[in-house]
Each structure stands twice: as structure tokens, then as C-alpha cells.
Amino acid sequence: MRPEAAPQAGGLERFASPGKGRGLRARRRFAVGELLFSCPAYAAVLTVSERGGHCDGCFARKEGLSKCGRCKQAFYCNVECQKEDWPMHKLECASMCTFGQNWNPSETVRLTARILAKQKTHPERTHSEKLLAVKEFESHIDKLDNEKRELIQNDIAALHHFYSKHLEYPDNAALVVLFAQIFSSYIDLLYPTEDRNDRLRDSYFFNCDCRECITKEKDKEKLEICKLNDPPSAETVQDMIKYARNVIEEFRRAKHYKSPGELLEICELSLDKMGAVFEDSNVYMLHMMYQAMGVCLYVQDWEGALRYGQKIIRPYSKHYPSYSLNVASMWLKLGRLYMALNNRTAGVKALKRAIAIMEVAHGKDHPYISEIKKELEDH
Secondary structure, eight states: BBHHHSSSOEEEEEETTTTEEEEESSSSSOTOOOOOOOOOOSSSSOOOOGGGTTTTTOBHHHSSSSEEETTTTOOOOOHHHHHHHHHHHHHHEEEEHGGGOOOOHHHHHHHHHHHHHHHHOOOOOOOGSSSHHHGGSSSGGGOOOHHHHHHHHHHHHHHHHHHTTOOOOHHHHHHHHHHHHHOOOOOOOOOOOHHHHHHHHHHHOOOOHHHHHHHOOTTTTTTOOOOOOOOHHEEEEHHHHHHHHHHHHHHHHHTTTTHHHHHHHHHHHHHHHHHTBTTSSSHHHHHHHHHHHHHHHHHHHHHHHHHHHHHHHHHHHHSOOOTTTTHHHHHHHHHHHHHTTTTTTHHHOOOOOOOHHHHHTTTTHHHHHHHHHHHHHHH
């Protein structure tokens, strides 16, 4: 494989992998926690669910943020953050005022609007594109099925509907390519090989042939079966895996219209059924425990959330790679739950475990780490 003729970062090299796309590899040995590469985001949006708790300019999580005086829907730390964000916020401010509660473009549509505006004002290669220019992103247009093409057309219609006064649009074909280039899909390493590769093909259009995917060496632990005097048959196990995948999809849809009590019931019933075949450390059990924990957190059932979290954390630490942010996130949740239930000793221990992982994954100067350390000081 010959490296692409592209800008490089110190100790890193961009390369092309036939059938897979671009990759980034190290050309020297890096220490654990050493910064590999960083650059500012080309464009970013704050999700609606985070609005009011985070600054729309710098994304810092703070209390007492000031509202935009016009739309009342954007929040800022101070005047400086508001001024810095205005070139992007002006795309939405007037539209927010006009549509009010009916202003509801998706994050993908909002991000696309900002990319189009950025391309207009910064036609040259930006510092954010040090390793990869936006126009170089893969679109995989020829591999999109009809459902994905229809979703893109719906996004294009929403873009025209909400942003018509502040954007100059390219033709429809160019917009299709741009929307196809934008995705926020990550392949969760928790799941067994078959699941991961299904998601990989769906999102990135290639099959992985890494050592783990070829050997499937971690699948046995991830799909651990109950140790019984009369072990379940292979057919029973496969039927239960099929059931687990279906119930995960059912829960994903149900989150949009069922009550927290109904969602928790789905979790509990599925855990009871799967528990006849799967150990608690089985990834499908962990998935439904995680969903149940989320419901408990939503209804502020701290003890219920803690019970699920305590069952999850040990298998998470086993299944995920070292310094996984998924594990750090679970330690963080557990720490805050212990603190809320006045178990300071366990809370401090859990929060320190979260910090130890995040200092490697995010860097020691990350705002999240400062925030957690302040929590420890306050307690």
C-alpha cells in the first residue's frame, strides 16, 4: 500500500487501503496517553437535548448561561462566545424565530447547513482539514439503498425548508453527495463479530479482516452461556440470539412512544427470558441492562440505576479495550450514583477510575476531567 499524497501529522501517515478506504497509521512508537493529533472541528452543532446546559459557542457545560436575545433558543457563556458563534447561529436565529416550536431540523441537517456556510466563507483548505479535506470524504453513492436515498431527499427538503433565507444551495446531486458524506456512526466494539461486521458493512461498506474478526477469539466470552447441568442446545442459543437482536430493535423503536414504565418492563421481561440461556456478562444481557439503567436514571430511581450499573461494570471492563471511554462513562455514572446515595467512599473510588481512563483517552487538560475533579473537591 502506497501512502496517499496528503498532509501528514508528526509521527502519523495517511494511507489508502484497497477495498476499505483511508487509514491513519503510526510511524513511530507513541506512549500511552500521548497526543497523536488534534485540530478544531470543521463544523459542529449542539444537540437539542443539550441546549440550555451547554454553551452553543464553546460547548462548555455550565449553569446560568445567557439566552440569545432574538430567538431565545441558543445559550452562551458570555458575549465573546456569542459573537464567535454568530456566523453559524445566524443561519438558524431568524428561522427559529419564524418557526418557533415547529423549528425541528435534525442534527444532520443543521450540520450540513453549517458545512455549506463554511465552504462559502472559507473556500481554501482550513486548519481543520490538515489530514483530510471535507471534499475528500467518501459518499458511497453507488452503494446506498433506496431507503437511505429517500432519507437523504427528506433531509434536503428540510434544509431548503428551514434555511432558505441564509444559504446558497448547490444542485440536488451535489447535496445528495454531501449528505451521503456526513454520518455519525460508530461501530461499538462490545458486540460479537457477526454483529460488528453487519454494522460495519451498513455504515462503511466494507468487511473487516483484522485478527479479531478472523479468529472471533472474543466471541465466546461475549456470548457466554449459563453453566447448567443440561446445557442449552446450539439451536436454542441461536434462537435466543435472534430474540435478543429483535428485542433490541423493538426497544429502539419503543423509546419514541412508550412510557418509562413500559420501557422498563420491556427490559425486565427480556432480561428474564434471556437469563435462562445467557450469563449476565453476555453482551445482549448487558445491552438491556444498560437500557434499563438509562430508564432508571431518567425517572431518578438512583438505587435501581446503581443495581444495574454494578452488574454492568465488571463485564464492560473485560469486553472493552483498555482505556475505553465506554468503561469510563460507566465508572462516572456509578461514581455520581454513589455520591447521590451518600456512599462517598465508593463514589470517590469510581470517579477516580473514570478520571484515570479519561486522562489517557481525552488528555489531562480536557474540560470534562476538570469538571469531575471539581465534583470530588465539592464532596
